[in-house]
Amino acid sequence: MNTIQFIGTTPKDLITEIKNALIPELREQLSKDFQPKEPTEYLTRSEVCELLQIDLSTLHRWRKDGTLTAYGVGNRVYFKRSEIDEYINKNKLL
Incomplete structure (x- = not known):
């Protein structure tokens, strides 16, 4: 995981960094943990x-x-x- 410095960072830059660093990792983790439930036959x-x-x-x-x-x-x-x-x-x- 990358480190993010808050000094001299604008809110827009912070949001962009969070999207680029955390969201793909979080999406990958959630896709492993949560699989769609099959309907009961x-x-x-x-x-x-x-x-x-x-x-x-x-x-x-x-x-x-x-x-x-x-x-x-x-x-x-x-x-x-x-x-x-x-x-x-x-x-x-x-």
Whole structure:
């Protein structure tokens, strides 16, 4: 980082120096730290059954015993893709 002397510096020069020295560095730092958030992807019961290669009755049982969390909208049931992926990774064989 560059040093800035305030003696004999006009406000306009100071603003220009700040823009040239700090803003690109700050922009680079923020772009590393903050990434856009991906929207949540929801799967239907049939999509989850196909993904996990299970029967609908197994999915229903896993929902009842709390193995998987379901989200309802009206009469429809959905599962978060991220939670399904997390379940798969947590239960993979070593």
